[in-house]
Amino acid sequence: MIDLYYWTTPNGHKVTMFLEEAGLPYTIKPINIGKGEQFQPDFLKIAPNNRIPAMVDHEPAGGGAPVSLFESGAMLLYLAEKTGRFIPSDLRGRAEVLQWLFWQMGGLGPMAGQNHHFVQYAPEQIPYAVNRYVNETNRLYGVLDRRLADRAFVAGEAYSIADMAIYPWIVPHERQRQNLDEHPHLKRWFQAVAERPATQAAYARAQEINQQPTMSEEAKKVMFGQTAANTKR
Numbered sequence: 001m002i003d004l005y006y007w008t009t010p011n012g013h014k015v016t017m018f019l020e021e022a023g024l025p026y027t028i029k030p031i032n033i034g035k036g037e038q039f040q041p042d043f044l045k046i047a048p049n050n051r052i053p054a055m056v057d058h059e060p061a062g063g064g065a066p067v068s069l070f071e072s073g074a075m076l077l078y079l080a081e082k083t084g085r086f087i088p089s090d091l092r093g094r095a096e097v098l099q100w101l102f103w104q105m106g107g108l109g110p111m112a113g114q115n116h117h118f119v120q121y122a123p124e125q126i127p128y129a130v131n132r133y134v135n136e137t138n139r140l141y142g143v144l145d146r147r148l149a150d151r152a153f154v155a156g157e158a159y160s161i162a163d164m165a166i167y168p169w170i171v172p173h174e175r176q177r178q179n180l181d182e183h184p185h186l187k188r189w190f191q192a193v194a195e196r197p198a199t200q201a202a203y204a205r206a207q208e209i210n211q212q213p214t215m216s217e218e219a220k221k222v223m224f225g226q227t228a229a230n231t232k233r
């Protein structure tokens, strides 16, 4: 059984998408990041970065002590290796998946995250910052669109953990000030992933856990302005 420490955000959805695809049993342990639950001592033991998602696998391959993990990309890779699914075993196929997984983790996720911050949440509109992150998000959408011009999924013809990492960050495309009509291959891929039963099940789980927008005024106070000193536990 897997315990998934989760909240209803893009990085959280990546992992429920995998678990639903693979049909692995899991228990959601909600961590309401808008209420500061990411600072609970028990959670910090698993996730020292005070961010969701994180997980504990109580039945790791080969037995032994439970394995705990944070960082959504590491979790997707761990789960792919555990199940032998959603990553090819051959050298070249695996390299395709890994480079796009890391592209999401190091590029699309952080850049779209800053887009969300400066477009939607910052207390003042700073045009330079808004343009910087809206443009960079747009560039990354262009990279994806070109990549998807001649293949079904990001890493080739098979659906993989790279697609699962990317999809939740395309869901809020309108709020990122992006227009999928300008990226027809990305739009086709987006619709295909959205229609997968496991994607729908993952987002239905999110609805069960939380119907409120995460970013209330209370949540902004908890989540913005974190420093080494004020997060020291």
Ligand SMILES: N[C@@H](CCC(=O)N[C@@H](CS)C(=O)NCC(=O)O)C(=O)O
Pocket: 009, 010, 011, 012, 033, 038, 050, 051, 052, 053, 070, 071, 072, 073, 109, 222, 223
């Ligand atoms: N690189 C991390 C990023 C995780 C992350 O930023 N999680 C956000 C929600 S999507 C969070 O927990 N925020 C809590 C906070 O800002 O205090 C991952 O992919 O797991």
